[in-house]
Amino acid sequence: MKLEVLKELNAERAARRPVIIVTDTANGEQRLVKAKDVAADPLRAELAKQLRMGKSGNVEVAGKKLFLNVYAPTAKLVIIGAVHISQALAPLARSLDYDVTVVDPRTAFASPERFPDVPLVAEWPDVALPPLNVDHYTAFVAVTHDPKIDDPALLHAFDRDCFYIGALGSRKTHAKRAERLRAQGAKDSDIARIHAPIGLDIGAVSPSEIAVAIMAEITAQLRLPPKEKEEAA
Amino acid sequence: MLNRDEDILQAAETWQKQGHGVALATVVETWGSAPRPAGSSLVINDDGTFLGSVSGGCVEGAVVTEALDVIASGQPKMLEFGVADETAWNVGLSCGGTIRVFVEKVG
Secondary structure (H helix, E strand, O other), X not given: OOHHHXXXXXXXXXXXXXXXXXXXXXXXXXXXXXXXXXXXXXXXXXXXXXXXXXXXXXXXXXXXXXXXXXXXXXXXXXXXXXOHHHHHHHHHHHHOOOEEEEEOOOOOOOOOOOOXXXXXXXXXXXXXXXXXXXXXXXXXXXXXXXXXXXXXXXXXXXXXXXXXXXXXXXXXXXXXXXXXXXXXXXXXHHHOOEEOOOOOOOOXXXXXXHHHHHHHHHHHHXXXXXXXXXXXX | OOHHHOHHHHHHHHHHHOOOOEEEEEEEEEEOXXXXXXXXXXXXXXXXXXXXXXXXXOOXXXXXXXXXXXXXXXXXXXXXXXXXXXXXXXXOOOOOOEEEEEEEEEO
16 A cells, blocks of 8 residues: 555544445455545445445456445444433443533433433533534434523534434424424424434334434435435434 | 554555555455455565455465565466365355455555
């Protein structure tokens, strides 16, 4: 690997931007493809597939055996609300390799006794969220049921283009939330991105089951190609 | 691809800047119950110091030896370890899988 390629790879990784290194394993020839350049690449179908799965693999193109090494950032999960569902969701997400942070300004909820081993921020979203560097590789879940906390957090998630945004509440609750967010300047296209009611419909009842439904929906959003994603939702 | 141990790529860059000869070994293919997935890597410098893993400890010793050759020659190499390969059995990929490891010089 040429030093320039290695430097560029490290710079992209530090900036949490996905990269694929394409190597011709017969002769060591190599190039770096940034995620934003995949659509214009001659190997776009293969690259897009590996990138979506976050998985490295081999392809054969025009008699050449190429190894596609995918460097995708670790996905983050930001949970707004240190509630019962979050107590089940945080460890589940960690077992799926997400970097998890729980935000709740209510210190009675955001206590280390209730959330051992999970980074907790007991601040309002306007203070808590900017240092978390919420980005596209972040799943964002708002489950406080309190508009004062959930609404500003959701506006932040729109702004940072999170790959998944979910909010707890029935269709009725969500309709009211959509009205409030619109009044605060949110676009319809942003509001349409919220998964609400949250989680895949698996008949979840208990907080742990709801956590499974949420993680299943996040996984589908992360891994499925766009068309199948619509069918799952 | 395992993000949690990827600061080894940063180490590769640092070693190179310090004037070391450096090689990068990457798992490119696995069959059966190989312990580390494709994309896992190991960096090696000319002292024989290494970071990361390609097999969870089974074949690292052999990979490091080959990597020192690659640092000296500059020519990339494909290594294969598996149960069918007696040397590999000796170095102990006892989990029953087969892996191919691409070794290249950095710089």
